[in-house]
Amino acid sequence: MRFYKPARAKETRRGYFSYLTEAVGNLVTYYDHKGYNSDLILYFDLWDMPGYGSGNMFDVAFEKQDHDDYKNNKYENIEYYQPGINTYQTYFDNDLRLKTEQIIAKHYIINGDIKKLLYNRFINYDLSKTIGVHYRTTDITLHHPIVHINKIFEAIEAEEFDHIFLATDSKNEYFKFKQRYGEKLLFFDRTASEDSMVFFSKKNPQILIEEHIKELVFSVFALSQTRKLICTRSNVSTFSILSNSNLDFTILT
16 A cells, blocks of 8 residues: 655645644554555655755655556555654653554664764764763743753763763753753754744745754654653654664653
């Protein structure tokens, strides 16, 4: 079967992982009905999204899709299979995560650029001794209250670690982590916002947009390989949790 994930509500400038994480829920519903050995092709029809530049934003960080096959064959809308996952929930049982881990491994294959980032950036660090932290403070207020940074610090310092890998959309928050943890902090994203505006709400050159997408996808897969993930509610954190059924995590609210 061939399905596509549409660019629904693109005018609202939804977050990159709002589409990708939502699609995991669609796929869970499909496979629960049809069986996990079903042969399914999923095409992400995410072309020319406001704030994301030209082209298909899925192809920036994942293996390139077969656009000709999509144009020349009938694809059904995967959203017919309503997601049974609330991507903002704070608990995901292991039975579900075993399913989503399999789904993500099949349908979200990162490209060579992301593989290089994961290898080169962590070659000198042991992720099994690294705490992952995802902390959003820009447009997350549209969905949830911001968790105070001291609550994040308390959760980190209850753990043993050699390093902390931080993913955040705000350079202001990065500076607070850097001041507290110094050389133990790992942070790579040059595209994090310097103000309260989310990246995709601004007008950015195509090359910077693509860099930002790659940083997002890199961060999601890096967080999923850390010893423990400490995070707040978001589609990015949820995708990391769903991609690795062995990942220990705490979602703070």
